[in-house]
Amino acid sequence: MTDFLQILLVGIGDGAVYAMLGLGLVVIYRSTGLLNFAQGEMAMFSTFIVWTMWSLGLPMWLAILGGMAGGFCVGALVHQVAVRPVGDPHEKPLAVVIVTIGLFLGVNGAAQLIWGTLDRSMPPLFGRGQVTVFGVAVAWQKIGAVIVLGVMVLLFYLLFQHTKLGLAMRAVASNSESASLVGIPVPRLLMLGWGLAAAVGTVAGVFIAPNLGLGTNLMQLTLIFGFAAITLGGFDSLVGAVVGGFVVGALSSVMPRYITIFEKMPLAPAFILILAVLLFRPEGLFGKKQVTRV
Amino acid sequence: MSSAGNGLSSAGDGVSSAGHLLEVTTLGAGYGIVEVLFGVDLVVDPGEVVVVLGANGAGKTTTLRAISGMIAATGQVKFLGESVLGRRPDQLVKRGMAHVPQGRGTVTSLTVEENLRIGAFVRSDEQVESDIEQWFEAFPRLGERRDQLAGSMSGGEQQMLAIARALMSRPKLLLLDEPSLGLAPLVTHEVFDRLREISTSTGTAVLLVEQNANLALEFAARAYVLEAGRIVISGNAADLQGDAAIQKAYLGV
Numbered sequence: 001m002t003d004f005l006q007i008l009l010v011g012i013g014d015g016a017v018y019a020m021l022g023l024g025l026v027v028i029y030r031s032t033g034l035l036n037f038a039q040g041e042m043a044m045f046s047t048f049i050v051w052t053m054w055s056l057g058l059p060m061w062l063a064i065l066g067g068m069a070g071g072f073c074v075g076a077l078v079h080q081v082a083v084r085p086v087g088d089p090h091e092k093p094l095a096v097v098i099v100t101i102g103l104f105l106g107v108n109g110a111a112q113l114i115w116g117t118l119d120r121s122m123p124p125l126f127g128r129g130q131v132t133v134f135g136v137a138v139a140w141q142k143i144g145a146v147i148v149l150g151v152m153v154l155l156f157y158l159l160f161q162h163t164k165l166g167l168a169m170r171a172v173a174s175n176s177e178s179a180s181l182v183g184i185p186v187p188r189l190l191m192l193g194w195g196l197a198a199a200v201g202t203v204a205g206v207f208i209a210p211n212l213g214l215g216t217n218l219m220q221l222t223l224i225f226g227f228a229a230i231t232l233g234g235f236d237s238l239v240g241a242v243v244g245g246f247v248v249g250a251l252s253s254v255m256p257r258y259i260t261i262f263e264k265m266p267l268a269p270a271f272i273l274i275l276a277v278l279l280f281r282p283e284g285l286f287g288k289k290q291v292t293r294v
Numbered sequence: 295m296s297s298a299g300n301g302l303s304s305a306g307d308g309v310s311s312a313g314h315l316l317e318v319t320t321l322g323a324g325y326g327i328v329e330v331l332f333g334v335d336l337v338v339d340p341g342e343v344v345v346v347l348g349a350n351g352a353g354k355t356t357t358l359r360a361i362s363g364m365i366a367a368t369g370q371v372k373f374l375g376e377s378v379l380g381r382r383p384d385q386l387v388k389r390g391m392a393h394v395p396q397g398r399g400t401v402t403s404l405t406v407e408e409n410l411r412i413g414a415f416v417r418s419d420e421q422v423e424s425d426i427e428q429w430f431e432a433f434p435r436l437g438e439r440r441d442q443l444a445g446s447m448s449g450g451e452q453q454m455l456a457i458a459r460a461l462m463s464r465p466k467l468l469l470l471d472e473p474s475l476g477l478a479p480l481v482t483h484e485v486f487d488r489l490r491e492i493s494t495s496t497g498t499a500v501l502l503v504e505q506n507a508n509l510a511l512e513f514a515a516r517a518y519v520l521e522a523g524r525i526v527i528s529g530n531a532a533d534l535q536g537d538a539a540i541q542k543a544y545l546g547v
Contacts, residue, residue: 183387183416
């Protein structure tokens with residue numbers, strides 16, 4: 001039992017990070033109506049910015065803020081340079097999604113050019129200590145991840161549900177033509193959405209890098225877990241990303257332990273989950289069913 | 295809505311010397327290589343209700359879209375005396391022009407109340423909340439459904455919502471694209487009745503495009519008839535209504 005709890009808690013700690021990445025995906029989806037396949041690579045890029053500032057001697061928290069600001073700029077720039085010229089995601093969803101796949105490769109290449117292909121090491125934000133609860137050891141880093149995730153969800157909830165700006169972002173994501181006709185400067189809000197999502201990704205990267213080592217492939221597996229998380233939770237739901245992240249983390253940690261075929265296929269539980277959700281509940285656990293009357 | 299709009303009393307500020315709120319000259323527009331408009335001229339005065347009539351494909355929707363900046367256009371569009379051609383729609387909303395597109399164009403995934411609130415995006419005054427409440431009083435059916443998603447409402451209710459949302463920006467000019475489309479005749483009548491009340495009480499000018507000539511001519515003071523991208527007739531709505539030849543030739547009555 002203790003063994004199971006231990007594995008479960010490790011999984012939930014991992015899940016908090018998947019949820020953070022999922023959160024970035026949800027933010028972009030809710031502000032632009034788009035699934036961004038470059039989300040992971042943008043997060044990797046801004047995590048390198050954090051690493052650079054940290055290795056230049058800045059305190060970690062300052063480096064993270066700097067990385068988030070840098071990530072925001074990268075996200076905003078990516079939107080202005082690569083996404084906006086292609087067109088409105090509502091009119092050409094496929095074209096824009098393919099652009100994000102191209103961005104995936106482009107941002108990855110740019111990071112390799114700047115920082116090389118060697119893995120860098122980054123210290124865990126909450127140290128390497130752990131605390132024992134009911135005979136189960138839990139790393140502070142994992143507890144920290146859950147707390148930071150909670151704060152992020154709260155902030156985004158307040159932004160989307162209780163501010164004029166957040167309402168405008170949701171209007172743009174849902175119907176950009178209508179949004180423009182009530183006076184919302186659509187291009188500026190799309191840029192903001194991309195920037196915010198990239199800034200969120202930075203935090204996910206900062207939590208993953210100490211575990212996996214900071215390399216240009218930092219996010220490639222993690223992004224799949226992030227997608228699994230929001231597929232389960234619902235593309236437009238912040239809470240869904242969190243619950244989805246925890247479930248995906250727990251499953252990916254527990255299943256390989258008890259079912260031997262998953263040992264060699266760590267991604268399989270996530271894929272099975274994505275398939276099952278798309279088959280039986282395509283809108284996810286917390287997602288809004290699209291209701292439209294013609 | 296007494297404090298809203300009042301295009302009549304504010305006619306002095308920024309309006310061109312001729313006093314027109316909107317002045318459209320030789321407006322040309324189209325989609326890609328397909329030209330739809332070939333030099334449309336029309337004016338709307340402050341507080342005036344004007345209708346543009348025409349058959350399907352005459353260019354009614356294109357005219358509105360060109361005026362509000364949704365599509366590229368040539369010629370000249372003066373709003374409040376200022377040339378606004380080439381401006382984005384959101385910049386025109388700030389200047390006091392609101393456009394309710396065809397097919398209603400509410401944000402279906404926002405609630406009714408959120409739709410109204412977003413309509414006031416360009417405003418930063420304190421009366422937004424009380425305006426929302428006023429709309430709920432004016433349209434009780436919207437009030438009952440304030441927390442419901444806009445997409446779940448009937449066509450007539452969505453049309454009311456779209457109009458109310460546009461008026462939340464307190465425009466001086468409301469562009470309205472075929473509000474009768476897809477609505478039952480009774481509902482259409484209700485929409486027009488409400489619209490007349492609102493326009494009269496707030497002094498908001500309305501530029502309406504419609505296929506339903508009889509109804510629109512009752513509602514409007516002046517009318518233009520658009521045919522194949524050109525204005526072929528203009529005059530008082532009452533005169534057009536009484537002219538059997540015109541009715542027969544252009545309005546299919």
